[in-house]
Amino acid sequence: MDTMKVLTIDDSSGIPAMKAGEFQKPVPADHELLVKIEATALNRADLMQKAGKYPPPEGVTPILGLEMSGVVEGFGSKVQGFEIGDHLFGLLPGGGYAEYCVIHAGHAMKMPGDMSFEEAAAISEVFLTAFQAVIWLGELQEKETILIHAGASGVGTAAIQLAKELRNARIITTAGSEEKCAITAGLGADLCMNYREENFADSLEETFGKNCVDVIIDFVGSPYWDKNIRILAMDGRVVYLAMMGGATIEKMSLVPVLRKRLTVRGSTLRNRSDEYKTKLTADFHKQTMHLFATGRLKPVIDSVFEWEDVEEAHERMENNLNAGKIILTGM
């Protein structure tokens, strides 16, 4: 059996750490591509999986890594539209921390001409999650107003760019420091509020009036619920992607939900079906690739590490030092 280099989890010291190892080289199924990985990107789920808190679903490789870029080396009998040597990137159910991976052909996206592998590896998770939230679930319309919480986060920075480039929206963000506010302004946010210093709902009402927001992307959860509902406009939508500040809302009223005809949605990307991811990937690729090619959309890269330095990279994420994606390369 062919083998390949991978990073595996070493639990022997009691503190899980990544170490170099070998694993069987995957063989593409009928609908899969075999890819020589050139770069992969870190996700918070990697840290959780390393700590044993986020086991991969059954049937999925135990190797970490939810996205990658690389070069096609082969493919199954039912794959169409790809050739050996194509440069591509995409979402993985796992397996990115390796020399090779297989990817569902419907989840693979061809790279525009002059995009680097590091850039391509930084796109899939944050931009597909943001695209799903802003365009598919939030149904943001041309020139509407969107409030993006955690605007300097990975998904936040992607959501800002998509709202601006695809919908010419008025973009409002929250973030926890002046530095992070500046990042969101640099990407196109019209107004950024430091949530440590102001009540975003009060500030928004003062600046734009009551009920001024059409779509909200939220990762915070219960602490923002009342304020979110208060500033949503008629037919407003709030999309929950996480609940990092808590999940339980004391005294939730249905009155504004009915009166303002609101929509509240929760979503995640990882546990979606292959079919859903294929449709999402295709729609995203069609609507955005020309914008990546011309530089109007840009993945935000924090840092690039050689794969041997993976522990250093994980530590950077663990300590919340990154602004943008952390890339591993050189496998």
Place this chain on the structure above:
Amino acid sequence: MDTMKVLTIDDSSGIPAMKAGEFQKPVPADHELLVKIEATALNRADLMQKAGKYPPPEGVTPILGLEMSGVVEGFGSKVQGFEIGDHLFGLLPGGGYAEYCVIHAGHAMKMPGDMSFEEAAAISEVFLTAFQAVIWLGELQEKETILIHAGASGVGTAAIQLAKELRNARIITTAGSEEKCAITAGLGADLCMNYREENFADSLEETFGKNCVDVIIDFVGSPYWDKNIRILAMDGRVVYLAMMGGATIEKMSLVPVLRKRLTVRGSTLRNRSDEYKTKLTADFHKQTMHLFATGRLKPVIDSVFEWEDVEEAHERMENNLNAGKIILTGM
């Protein structure tokens, strides 16, 4: 100025009551039809408006009546597709308790050949509300499972029929008596639960397993929140049209909203824009009129009153004696 017969609110005794009167005959604007009303139907909003609790929006006639059927007598310069003598029905912002009304041409629907005016007058409010909730907002898909609370109500009976005829759905209802359960079964409900005698969520889990419902149409509000969320399936949707049992949920958790990727929506029909109502009306007309024509969809009529007996009709609704629409005719 031309006048016409109407029913107006007489407050003189201290207890508001309807009485015969005269009012100016309306003149159709460019996009409006002038209709000789043949039948109108009662809505709960009529009782509230009569009691002074639900004033019509500014610019809307003070005459009660949110729907009607009748015959075209004239139209404005921009109306296309209608002729004098056409039989039609549709939603009104008000003005149905009268000899004549004007209606936005986009809100008027031509009647199938052998439909009676009484039947046509009974369709608009309940069927458009149900169509909006089940098809547009609930996005019910072919063969999905829908739970319709208050299944024997006007909107409930319309929702059952639409879910069955348009989506071949598995239909579950709740109602407050055996008699009402029998009505929903007669219309096509696969299972009806008497909410006075069983916990619908427990019963559903026993019968169909956990997380078995794709779409819920709810009028009850907070008392059903936890049970609704509990039995919704992955990607489930709950549409709130009212909150007759209360609006405040003491502890609402976002965990199932995210984990099951749920959508929670509130909506009403009356305060929608003319443009929205035009689109909804057109889509409804296209998808359902052949089913009304062949009797597969049928408005549920409780009783027909001569317009002079309007107080008796109101009393019947006030006392919740009706199952189906109450019609006024003979204006």
